[in-house]
Amino acid sequence: MLTIGITGGIGSGKSTVTDFFAQLGIAIVDADIVARNIVAPGTACLEKIALHFGPHILDHNGHLNRRKLRDIIFTQPSERAWLEQLTHPLIQEATQHALSLTTSPYRIYTAPLLLEVGQNTRVDRVLIVDVPEALQLARAGARDGATSESIRAIMNSQWSREQRLAKADDIIDNSRDITHTKTQVETLHQQYLKL
Structure with a gap:
């Protein structure tokens, strides 16, 4: 089955784009949702x-405090590496299972680090959701309430706009x-149906 990989920088609007594809009846497998599921309360991963990281990494309900974790891993590369070696294999396994269950004419796999971690080799086409960096900063800040410094740290951990577009x-x-x-x-949907 044709698999489209969607990615883009933080705040680019990947969710908006995948929502439109979903409205057209296309199955979406979202790496962010898979990542949230593997760290749900009660999981071995959590x-x-x-x-x-210590108990302070959990909120009062026992859920992962993603903002605290993000602040740590995007300022301490060794901690980020530790987390990735734990979570990436679990995410890949869960993603492959979810993709195997899809039944739409083609399917979409969306991941913020699709290119950075080499997952683009597992898709047939790469679709980049693109916006200028200033707009990324504004949208991510408004959505997450994060500081421009923390958003820039995330942007610096991702490929540059030029690298993605290439x-x-x-x-x-x-x-x-x-x-x-x-x-x-809608235009791309018609092209993908033909493919």
């Missing part, structure tokens, strides 16, 4: 994270209004 088979310009984005999704 227990290992809490043991490693690997693109398809590009959606998400810097304009929602209608413009939806029109681009």
Whole structure:
């Protein structure tokens, strides 16, 4: 089955784009959702994270405090490496299982680090959701309430806009209004159906 990999920098609007594809009946497997599921309360993965980082990494309900964790791993590369060696194999296994269950005419796998961790070799086409860096900062800050410094740290851990665009088979310009984005999704949908 044709698999489209969607990625883009933080705040680029990947979720908006995948929501439009979902409205067209296309199965979406989202690495962020898979990542949240593997660290749900009661999972062995979350227990290992809490043991490693300490109980303060959990909120009062026993859920992972993602903001605290993000602040640690994007300022301490060794901690990020530790977390990735724990979570990435689990995410890949769960993702492959979810993809195997899809039944739409083609399927979408969306991941913020699709290119950075080499997952683009597992998809047939790479679709980049693109916006200028200033817009990434503004959108991510408004959405997450994060400081520009923490957003920049995340951006610096991802490939640059130029690197992403160089690997693109398809590009959606998400810097304009929602209608413009939806029109681009509908056009690509027709192309993917033909493929």
